[in-house]
Amino acid sequence: MTLQARLDAFKADFEAGKPPYTVPPAVIETMRRTTAELVASGAAARALKAGDEAPAFTLQDPDHQPVSSADLLAKGPLVISFYRGVWCPYCNMELQALQAALPEFEALGASLVAISPQTAANSRKSVRQNELGFPILSDPHNDVAAAFGLRFALPDYLVDLYKSLKNELPTFNGDPSWTLPMPARYVVGQDGTILYGEVNPDYTRRPEPEDMLPALRRAAAATAAA
Numbered sequence: 001m002t003l004q005a006r007l008d009a010f011k012a013d014f015e016a017g018k019p020p021y022t023v024p025p026a027v028i029e030t031m032r033r034t035t036a037e038l039v040a041s042g043a044a045a046r047a048l049k050a051g052d053e054a055p056a057f058t059l060q061d062p063d064h065q066p067v068s069s070a071d072l073l074a075k076g077p078l079v080i081s082f083y084r085g086v087w088c089p090y091c092n093m094e095l096q097a098l099q100a101a102l103p104e105f106e107a108l109g110a111s112l113v114a115i116s117p118q119t120a121a122n123s124r125k126s127v128r129q130n131e132l133g134f135p136i137l138s139d140p141h142n143d144v145a146a147a148f149g150l151r152f153a154l155p156d157y158l159v160d161l162y163k164s165l166k167n168e169l170p171t172f173n174g175d176p177s178w179t180l181p182m183p184a185r186y187v188v189g190q191d192g193t194i195l196y197g198e199v200n201p202d203y204t205r206r207p208e209p210e211d212m213l214p215a216l217r218r219a220a221a222a223t224a225a226a
Contacts, residue, residue, distance in 0.1 A: 002208055003093065003094060003097040003206055003208050003209065004205070004206065004208065005096075006025070006093050006097075007090055007093055007206060008204075010089060010090070010093065011204050012092075015028050015094075020181055021195050021213070021226050027161065027165070029133035030157065030158065030161050031086075031156075031158075032160075034154070034155060034158045034221065035201065035202050035204075038152060038182070038201040038218075039201045039202060040081075041152075041201075042076065042212045043149075043152055043181060043182065043201060044199045044200065044201045047149035047150055047184065047199040048148045048149050048191065048194060048197060049197040049199075050194050050196055050197050050215075051192065051193065051194065052092075052194050052197075052225045053193060054069070054080075054148075054186065054192050054193070054194050055144065055147035055148065055165060055178040055180065055190040055194050055208055056068075056069050056070055056189075056192070057069050058070075058140050059137035059138060059139055059144060060120065060137065061120075061123070061135040061136070061137055062120050062121075062123040062127055062136060062138075063120075063137075064120055067113065067135060067137055069077040072111045072112075072113070073188065073189075073190050073192065074113060075083075075107070075109070075110060076108075076188055076190065076220075076223070077108070077109065077110045077111075077162075077186055077187060077188060077190060077195070077215075077217070077219040077220075078111050078113070078186075078187070078188045079105055079111065079112040079113070079185070079188075079212060079217055080110050080112075080113055080114075080115060080183075080184075080185070080186040080187075080188065081094065081095075081098060081112075081113075081114045081115070081143055081183075081185050082114075082115050082148070082181040082182070082183060082184040082185075082186075083095070083114055083115070083116050083117065083181070084109070084116065084117075084181065084183065084203065085116050085117065085118040085122060085126075085169075085173070085180075085184055086116075086118060086125050086126045086129070086171050086172070087167060087172060087226070088203070089103065090115075090183075090203055090206065091203075092126070092129070092130055092203055093206075094206045095126065095130045095132060095136075095182070095191075096130050096131075097115060097130050097133070097206075097208075097209050098114070098132065098209050099130065099133060099134070100209070100212065102133055102134060104210075104213060104214075105207075105216065106219045107152060108213070108216040108217060108219070109216075109219075109220055109223065110187075110216050110219070111134075112133070113133075113134060113135055113136075113137055114126075114134065114136045114141060115136075115137045115139050115144060115145065115181075116136055116137075116138065117138070117139050117140070117141070117142045117145070117172075117173040117175060117179070117181065118136075118138060118172050118173050118179065119138060119172065119173065119174045119202070120138050122172055123213040127130075130209070133157070134198075139159075139181075139203035140173075140174070140175060141175050141177060142175075142177075142180070142181055143177075145181035148181075148184065148186070150157070150181040150184050150199065151179050151180070151181055152180060152182060153177070153178060154169075154178045154180065155177065157189045158201070161177050162178075163226060165180050166212045170210070182199055182200065182201050182203075183199075183203050183205075184197070184199040184200075184204075185197070185198045185204060185207050185211075185212065186198075187212050187215040187216060187219070189219050189222075190203055190219070190223070194202055194216075195215040195216075195218065195219060196211070196212050198211065198213035203211070219224050
């Protein structure tokens with residue numbers, strides 16, 4: 001089953017209120033409203049895309065060790081997944097799909113990192129629950145996400161909903177700002193150029209891990225020819 005098929009199946013059960021999901025219709029409508037407004041804002045079109053230069057970053061892994069994009073790119077191309085957090089089931093399914101594709105990425109000389117605003121403790125939980133073999137990096141205040149054009153502030157009505165559902169982002173993220181990144185996937189070449197970029201303001205839509213393989217193969221071929 002493809003990643004998107006899994007996401008669609010989960011979404012259908014969630015919105016239908018099938019056990020164990022007992023979500024009132026008003027909650028579903030609020031979430032749909034937020035997504036529609038973010039789509040209509042055009043924010044995704046303003047995010048970095050293929051051909052742009054990727055911002056350099058150094059972030060901490062779950063063990064509080066610094067991880068530098070420059071160091072990773074010195075070894076080969078870099079796959080980056082921006083995601084919302086351990087509390088997001090769509091994000092967890094994406095992480096699992098990326099883990100399944102990790103051997104293909106590594107065979108092409110690429111490194112893989114995920115970036116989230118959550119705290120290191122929650123990143124450790126993500127790694128453990130999803131049995132990941134790649135690091136999740138903490139992006140305080142979504143600053144790196146902002147450099148890629150992905151950060152957005154939750155509208156007040158969604159903040160109120162999240163609070164009512166005990167989904168306290170300030171606790172998850174150690175940051176009072178109530179911001180999130182739009183889910184995004186990038187392949188960055190060793191020269192820092194973005195070779196592949198996919199940004200979707202609808203958090204229930206994610207590209208397949210295999211979609212990045214052509215860009216990684218081109219990067220590997222370029223390295224071999226150099």
